Amino acid sequence: MQRKMKGTYDILPSESSRWQAVERAIRRVSKIYNYKEIRTPIFEQSELFHRSVGEDTDIVSKETYDFKDRGDRDNTLRPEGTAGVVRSVIENKLYAADIPVQKLYYMGPMFRYERPQKGRYRQFHQFGAEAFGSNSPLLDAEMISYAVSVLKSLKLKEVTVKINSLGDSQSKEDYKIALLNYLEPNVKHLCKDCQTRYKTNPLRILDCKVDKGSLVLKEAPKPLDYLTKESQEHFDNLVKYLDQMDIAYTIDKALVRGLDYYTHTVFEVDANVSSLGAQKTLCGGGRYNNLVNDLDGPDIPAVGFAFGIERLLLALESIDYKGDAEYIHLFMMILGDDQKEDAAKMIQRCRLGGLYVDTDFLDRSMKSKFNQAESHNARFVAIYGANEKEANTINIKDQESGIQETIETDQLYTYIMTKLMEPSSKCETCEDDDCDDCS
Ligand code: AMP
Numbered sequence: 001m002q003r004k005m006k007g008t009y010d011i012l013p014s015e016s017s018r019w020q021a022v023e024r025a026i027r028r029v030s031k032i033y034n035y036k037e038i039r040t041p042i043f044e045q046s047e048l049f050h051r052s053v054g055e056d057t058d059i060v061s062k063e064t065y066d067f068k069d070r071g072d073r074d075n076t077l078r079p080e081g082t083a084g085v086v087r088s089v090i091e092n093k094l095y096a097a098d099i100p101v102q103k104l105y106y107m108g109p110m111f112r113y114e115r116p117q118k119g120r121y122r123q124f125h126q127f128g129a130e131a132f133g134s135n136s137p138l139l140d141a142e143m144i145s146y147a148v149s150v151l152k153s154l155k156l157k158e159v160t161v162k163i164n165s166l167g168d169s170q171s172k173e174d175y176k177i178a179l180l181n182y183l184e185p186n187v188k189h190l191c192k193d194c195q196t197r198y199k200t201n202p203l204r205i206l207d208c209k210v211d212k213g214s215l216v217l218k219e220a221p222k223p224l225d226y227l228t229k230e231s232q233e234h235f236d237n238l239v240k241y242l243d244q245m246d247i248a249y250t251i252d253k254a255l256v257r258g259l260d261y262y263t264h265t266v267f268e269v270d271a272n273v274s275s276l277g278a279q280k281t282l283c284g285g286g287r288y289n290n291l292v293n294d295l296d297g298p299d300i301p302a303v304g305f306a307f308g309i310e311r312l313l314l315a316l317e318s319i320d321y322k323g324d325a326e327y328i329h330l331f332m333m334i335l336g337d338d339q340k341e342d343a344a345k346m347i348q349r350c351r352l353g354g355l356y357v358d359t360d361f362l363d364r365s366m367k368s369k370f371n372q373a374e375s376h377n378a379r380f381v382a383i384y385g386a387n388e389k390e391a392n393t394i395n396i397k398d399q400e401s402g403i404q405e406t407i408e409t410d411q412l413y414t415y416i417m418t419k420l421m422e423p424s425s426k427c428e429t430c431e432d433d434d435c436d437d438c439s
Helices: 013-032 046-052 058-063 082-091 137-153 169-190 190-199 202-207 231-243 310-318 339-354 368-377 386-391 410-419
Strands: 044-045 067-068 075-078 102-113 122-133 159-165 265-271 280-287 300-308 326-334 357-359 380-385 393-400 402-409
Touching: 013 058, 013 067, 013 137, 044 046, 044 082, 044 393, 046 082, 058 393, 122 137, 122 310, 122 357, 137 159, 137 231, 137 265, 137 280, 137 300, 159 231, 169 190, 169 280, 169 357, 190 202, 231 300, 231 326, 265 368, 280 310, 300 310, 300 410, 326 410, 339 357, 339 380, 339 386, 339 410, 357 402, 368 380, 380 386, 380 410, 386 393, 393 410, 402 410
Parallel strands: 326 357, 326 380
Antiparallel strands: 044 075, 067 075, 102 122, 122 300, 159 265, 265 280, 280 300, 380 393, 393 402
16 A cells, blocks of 8 residues: 655545635635735745755755756755745746735645654645835734734634844844854854854854753844844834734744844744644744845845644644534435436536535435435435426425425525525524524
């Protein structure tokens, strides 16, 4: 038997409705914030990720899925979404469009060769947003608000927003010097990777999974203390806007994020729920004002975030989020071969009218047909046998009210539609019949 690859999994039909509900919520909130969807390829030239994510990040140095194609070109399965979106914005000159600030979002699979564990996979899914063309901290605040709104729309309340600023290039440079000076006598106490990072990219040391929490790093200088005047202003304004928008946050001076390209604002959203285990971060993002230019595009500022959708779903387990209920409108029971032609016609009519319809294809017993109708959560069950054919009628039962009626076959569609329009006696909150308790 063939088995799935390590770190991958199937989204089975029993799970897919939860995925769809989350995707729908994401699309709805994206519409509220006026972000438009962009879909980029799953693989890109390897060089794109080396230049954007950074040579000595864990992602590029240890985690990418690289392959040569038959034309001897170097390809990489995308480990994240930003690089491809930036490439597309430049290649398609979206920055020159009528809309000066391009606000985009994406959803799809990403690939990282990581050690699989709860909430960490080799193929996982991200929802991300990117906005190009403005350096306004109002846009940073909008991004954070957008990310929080997605969680609120899914009724996930226990979330913490952590923010920090790395500042502009000058601030980053000043900070780098301070960090190098501080770390010089302590390099030997750092892990092997960080000893390399000390020479290649010292900022990354602060984000090291091994050294994080060590005393050396705890006492290291913090980027927020090295901001230029403009960068400090940017951060102060962001904080003011978040306050006005009533978005709770904490300033985490040690937050740097794992990717090279960030400038100014960086942020993370954690969910404080036990179902997530150690992987509490649902969303990470920040401003990347130099990346478009670094990838040979014009000098355009940008800001974005990315959510891990698997982690989002794991977090939702803690609040027993079920997604939308699965159901069909009609389950058609056909009794006998001679009735199949008429039944096919009725099913087709109902489906053309937009009803969700299913039937039994295995000529099973009545009991088994009823079981099927129940497992599909059918609102109506119709029975069509020889007697009904003779009388040109069909028997229909409303599973919600228990009412059973015999109607003319050509009335089937209109009958169901009319019933569906009637207000339900079920309480929308607890789904009990005739409930007086819920408001
Ligand atoms: P990053 O692109 O590393 O900033 O990650 C953004 C978000 O994607 C994280 O906060 C996680 O929710 C999610 N994520 C990153 N790597 C993985 C992975 N290997 N498996 C599942 N989710 C992931």
